[in-house]
Amino acid sequence: MSDYFLGEKCIKKVSFLIFLLVFISCFTISKDLYSKPETSVISDGHSHEDINRGKRVFMGLLPFNSTHESCVSCHNIKQVDTLNWNPSAMAIAAKFADKDFESFQQVVMQPTGIKMEASHKNFNIDEEDLKTVKIYLNDLAHSGVDPAKPTYNNLILFLFLGLLITWGVVELIFLHKIKLKFIPLIIIIGAFGIQVRMIVTDAIKLGRQENYAPDQPIKFSHKVHAGDNAIDCMYCHTTVEQGKSAGIPAANLCMNCHVLIREGANSGKFEISKVVEAAENGNPVDWNRIHNLPDHVFFSHAVHVGSGKLDCAQCHGAVEEMDLMKQQNDLSMGWCINCHRETQVDFVDNKYYEHHLKLHEDLKAGVIDSVTAQDIGANDCMRCHY
Template identity: 60%
Template sequence: MKLTSPPRPVSRYLTLASVLTFLLLLSSSIPAFSADEHGLIDGHSHDEIKRGERFFKGLLPFNFKGPSCVSCHNMTPTDTLNWNPSAYAIAVKYADRDFESFKASIEQPVGNMLTKVHAGINIEDEDLKTVKAYLDNMAMTGPKPVKPSINNLLIFLFFGMLITWALLELIFFRKIKYRFIPVLVLLGSLGYQGKVVSEEAIRLGRSPGYAPDQPIKFSHKVHAGENGIDCKYCHHTAESSKSAGIPAMNLCMNCHVLIREGTNSGKFEIAKIVDAVENQKPIQWVRLHNLPDHVFFSHAQHVGVAKIDCQKCHGEVQEMSIMKQSADLSMGWCVNCHRETDVKFKENGYYETYAKMHEEMEIGDLQAVKAQDIGANDCMRCHY
């Protein structure tokens, strides 16, 4: 009979560390809520809120065959534009309204798509009250945050443990006959971790593909694409200012004073603009493109002087329902653009002082002027 040796102390410590890490992650994922002395949360019992959540997610009633609420009203941001109002948006809108108003919005929703979907829905008042209880609680506590994936972190920590084992094996244990095995494990694990650290360090301050959830479902595809609205109509300071500017709500009302119902979104989203104007509450848009504080960039120089199209930096905006960051906005990306881009040199008053270059272009000695030829890549242009 072959006897197995008891686990080494190091293995015990690693197992204990893994268990403690798991318990820490588990405890951080448990949501907290505050209740009054009667066990009520914002006037609703915990059981009502949980039952309303199950109704909203389609888990109750068991014999219900229609689409669930969450199938149309998403609870977390999505990468495609869902024109129906989100669960949190509904919760905020009806938090201060009575049950009858909430019930009326279910029976007679605004928007063509919701009208068709809600036509066959029949929910008892008692069940619908639990749904409102769940939404009222959501309006108070906020939507559940999207939990970040920890798969890459766990892999990184796993290779860290392999490095620890390889070092202990080489220095203390010396149980493996072939010494090259722990050496290979050590080198491979260090190589992987070095690669991860390098890539993550390069990504610092860069966020290509960033597409935050905005307070209003504004589609550039609808406005700039289908309706052909010029970018500078809304971002009217792009030609003369450092920033392109965020349009004021009054500018939105130039059109929406008449257009009160969208083809896709109904009245829900446009009503947010009207409410902001009437109550003088600014819309809290989430900034999309950010540069470090030590970098100077001027839209006036690029749009007003260089006549660069918005799509050059921001991508095919007219095709985006959800606006996202297209380029990584790194220094290398800017420098390469300055090296490759021809400046609109002729008949441009800004460049009249470059007399010698104009003469060379007239006689054919100079075919084109790149941005870097007139100092665009000088360090002090961006980092003064």
């Protein structure tokens, strides 16, 4: 009998230790992966004290008698969820990293451009404080911003459910503390069901990027260009009717307009100056790709837009309303198949489909009233996977 109670105590201790270790591991996942290394002195000889003072001035914490707006109120230090038309601290740091203090001071204290003049009106800052801001920005350009820390909510929930399952099994087999045996059984089944659902949901989402909207090296607004100014998509994406890809416009194409337009209503001169520099230096803009398909999938804009006469909005959504471009749909195989089943093809007046004689005869005879993409083989496996 004593051996039984001894075994029961051991099981309780082991269960408690497992619970404790899991929760400690959840909150002590290596922070070193998400922090930048510290050095006592940066390359140009300034100490951390100088850098920290510059950061505090930038954030408006110093000087105490300051009456002007803080720099950070317009120029964010960390990544933000919404589009901030003002340049970030990192963007300013990168632009002036190789320039001396006098050049930086002139831009800040004697701004040019309607937007910047209005923003810097009555902006007074001591020269010494501005020097510390430049020191801070130099360090920021050198070390970069702190990466965003990931969240582990799903992992913690999954592990907690695992603990519930473990407790339920131990209770049923060894402890027998609960008289109603169906209670731990319900907990086991419920927790396991939630775990399975979490796994299936994440597996389905694997490789899909619906609503993905990354920051871009230039704050380009489709709303301003395609919406407010009604620029046709094909003016910039020139290969959309003939090529597999729609094409990313070179900076030289942008200069067709921006040779004259050098200041934007939202971003002033800062963002457009990046386009001008790219065109003058011959350096392509390193845009972040938004719409990605797996390598085993073939997709051609020429087939869909050039031959099928689809409107861009059917896949990309209301681009003319987007300041920050995002992926409107998940681009899953199911989404594509449903579109092929439901979308009626511009069949009668399209020479691309002249060879479908039987379908043309059925249309004329009234046997069918329309033709979908599925009717002409769009859902054949080898159309996309070959």
